[in-house]
């Protein structure tokens with residue numbers, strides 16, 4: 103039995119986060135709105151109306167093209183993609199076909215086990231979304247709110263080899279979309295949608311076999327599970343001597359089963375032709391430069407720079423660049439701290455990240471600013487407060503918005519490093535606990551931790567634990 107590999111291409115639809123729809127002034131995001139409340143004659147396809155292109159859609163689409171290393175086309179066209187479906191009131195979708203906004207491009211996807219997979223895209227185009235149909239109590243209900251919502255479609259080459267690689271691609275794509283600020287990229291809200299084309303071949307072969315298309319997967323985990331299930335099905339079919347047919351499959355997440363929807367239609371069925379109601383999209387050099395000026399340092403570039411410039415391990419660099427606001431925060435804190443960046447990374451990843459996750463705010467919105475974080479680490483470094491006081495300061499600053507040094511002063515949190523003061527508390531603890539003293543002196547040396555704890559309690563956590571330990575060991579000898 104030969105060993106098989108999967109050949110996977112992903113077709114993604116990305117909802118752009120513009121205020122209004124692509125060809126009318128209706129609100130684009132209807133997530134919290136009742137059905138059919140953000141609609142007008144244009145997006146519901148009434149006769150006699152004309153579409154007007156939203157400039158922000160072109161700009162956000164072109165920004166994504168640049169981030170995907172695609173070539174922004176200075177002239178592109180809209181086309182009508184004709185098909186009949188109840189939630190498509192015009193009977194066609196305005197899309198781009200042979201002259202799209204972006205051509206070529208790729209995304210490098212680092213995999214957890216160390217290698218990087220370059221995933222190519224052939225083209226990138228902008229288009230309008232269709233409405234939404236749902237079946238309820240034997241009725242078919244149609245919501246047109248989504249008609250005319252701006253989308254970018256990107257189809258990858260058949261470059262992915264496993265279900266896990268496909269999942270990693272989506273994770274990196276989602277990171278990129280949020281990073282450059284063009285989409286919320288939330289799969290559960292259909293801001294990022296993915297269909298997967300899957301075929302198999304003997305490992306190492308370079309030809310392509312007929313593929314199936316999996317539709318309606320709405321989480322990254324579901325994409326991975328559906329592809330893996332389909333890969334295993336195709337292997338069984340081929341081993342049994344059957345041919346793989348070009349089916350469209352529907353993933354049922356609850357049962358983990360793929361169902362055949364229909365035999366796949368070919369592109370000819372759509373009878374594309376130029377959209378006569380819209381002018382070509384022309385991007386002149388000045389506008390292109392204006393768009394490119396908004397392209398930030400990309401997440402994987404920044405990840406590499408964090409490892410290079412700050413000497414961070416890959417693990418740290420990956421977490422700190424997962425999200426742009428967090429990585430900006432880190433850099434500002436490093437600058438304010440002016441010491442070992444790894445130390446800032448440790449504080450950030452262990453404690454500040456937990457605060458961010460628990461409160462659900464972005465790093466940039468914390469009252470614990472990068473400067474305050476740096477100040478707390480410095481207070482610990484200098485011995486002004488001990489580590490546990492430093493950690494408690496994080497949440498105190500976050501709750502009050504007050505400067506760390508001010509809180510230390512007003513709450514009397516400064517570390518007690520005064521030998522005399524420490525010794526007198528130690529002496530008190532020793533005299534109050536004769537039994538423990540006897541046990542310790544009888545050989546139960548592990549009790550030292552208990553004594554330190556007692557002293558820390560009496561000093562309300564402010565004593566320098568190292569000094570306390572040394573003093574106790576001396577006095578208990």
Ligand SMILES: [Zn+2]
Nearest residue numbers: 126128142145
């Ligand atoms: Zn409208």
